């Protein structure tokens with residue numbers, strides 16, 4: 001009982017509890033023109049993925065790939081919940097994304113790189129050129145860095161084409177890549193390198209962001225030191241130059257750091273046979289925040305993952321080889337892995353990569369790119385849409401855009417924002433799919449089928465092909481369609497895109513995703529192992545899921561996950577700080593932002609403003625600028641239960657101008673009013689959402 005109570009207290013400060021209050025929306029129909037050309041328009045195909053055909057239905061996705069050897073077992077459930085897919089099959093991801101397209105598409109653009117400075121022209125890499133480069137880099141990684149199948153390598157790079165080239169070179173060798181988002185700090189990179197035991201780091205020296213050439217090389221020293229502190233020696237750092245023709249500079253450490261562009265001269269024309277990987281061999285790690293302070297390395301398999309992203313990119317993004325596809329996300333996140341690199345390239349698409357920020361030098365930039373390259377599939381996040389709508393609502397109207405399909409991902413999209421996207425960017429011609437999924441899930445879980453299902457603003461839609469979602473309440477009872485109560489969304493069945501495990505931590509994998517609703521720990525029947533996603537959701541009568549947000553200690557900032565525990569432990573490294581509590585606060589553009597409450601050790605005389613700046617600076621250097629708090633509040637004491645537990649729920653309510661509820665049982669109820677007055681004072685200088693826009697997600701309390 002005590003445990004349930006603790007849990008409720010923790011979840012009460014979550015994203016889902018400050019869910020936006022939306023009414024049921026009307027439907028929008030896909031156009032006839034879209035339906036006629038769509039990849040997924042046969043109801044028979046949908047039928048093929050019905051539950052009675054599970055798991056063999058997923059062979060349809062696997063058959064989109066080229067295998068050296070076909071699998072003998074589609075799904076092996078012998079070691080639950082460590083499901084194995086396409087067992088016995090052998091393939092190579094790099095071969096599937098490049099080599100197999102050469103016969104038909106060698107001279108077609110695989111990647112079009114758009115640099116942020118507008119005076120630099122786009123760079124086109126054909127499939128043939130990509131093939132050459134990936135082979136040369138693979139040869140260098142093998143012969144110079146000594147990397148081989150099963151080794152891990154940590155890649156900390158911005159959005160330049162050398163990033164997917166490096167990933168595909170790793171995949172060619174069977175080297176497990178772990179890409180760390182370029183905007184993360186050197187510390188964050190070093191920690192992840194240590195966790196995955198990477199001996200080699202791959203960097204870029206610089207990149208453009210909002211018109212400035214940012215020095216990225218300075219992160220190397222910090223990453224190497226952090227990794228060392230965590231027990232991992234970095235033997236080599238390989239550095240790409242943003243401007244390859246630039247004069248050679250002296251590397252930081254001559255024995256350790258090397259410029260790839262210089263080394264590559266020795267590997268011109270070299271070829272590397274793709275390594276024949278087992279379907280279950282890992283392809284990559286992607287670290288993500290969870291409810292503890294330590295990020296977890298989600299380990300994705302080669303066969304199931306590649307099959308899943310290929311199938312979903314084909315049917316849900318409607319990618320054909322003739323399309324020009326642009327996903328304006330970062331390759332350092334799962335969206336970029338699945339739907340900039342692996343999915344689209346496996347389908348021989350043309351994938352656009354943009355280096356910079358969407359509103360540089362002005363909010364019409366994305367539309368100039370769409371216009372110039374004739375992009376017809378456009379994929380982005382609600383945060384970017386909100387920002388472009390707010391800062392340049394007129395800009396898009398001036399362009400004659402002809403986008404057939406648009407995706408949103410990462411956060412709930414407000415119906416008003418959805419309609420703007422539909423009317424102004426899509427010109428009421430494009431279909432929109434709102435795709436709900438996670439780093440852990442490899443690919444989409446809920447979305448409308450673009451040619452077959454009507455769209456409903458604000459709702460992700462039904463489970464995608466072969467995915468059977470369900471909503472459970474805290475006690476494990478199923479909440480039926482049309483229920484006004486929200487609960488925890490789970491996936492009842494395994495699917496090929498789901499992660500294999502948490503790198504090096506099998507127990508945490510089971511605990512985190514399967515323990516909550518497991519019906520029998522000894523069962524080998526997948527029906528007993530629903531996947532717990534950690535999101536609150538509602539299921540409407542029509543079978544469409546509306547995702548409310550995280551129910552754990554994770555904040556979704558601009559579609560990026562930040563663990564509150566990670567932020568809190570960063571604050572606690574500051575000498576003067578006694579306690580720290582981080583809660584989500586609603587933000588007009590980013591959806592949510594972290595707000596940090598800090599109490600100081602007795603006797604500390606540092607002025608509050610100085611302290612707050614110190615906290616912000618610490619967060620930026622230990623994690624990265626994306627984690628920058630909206631506000632730092634230096635409080636006299638934290639609101640606490642009698643047993644001394646910080647009541648984050650109360651702080652979240654104050655931050656979001658909500659009712660704090662019953663606080664009479666607190667050890668120090670008086671402090672709540674003091675904090676509220678303080679926060680109101682700080683808020684005066686900031687633009688805040690009115691309380692009418694946000695509502696308690698109270699059904700579970």
Ligand code: WTA
Nearest residue numbers: 409410411412435436437438439547549550
């Ligand atoms: C949230 C990003 C509402 C959700 C692909 C999830 C969404 C977390 C949607 C995963 C959506 C993702 N509507 N919320 N369409 N898509 N989310 O791991 O809370 O970076 O758990 O993966 O983002 O974030 P992640």
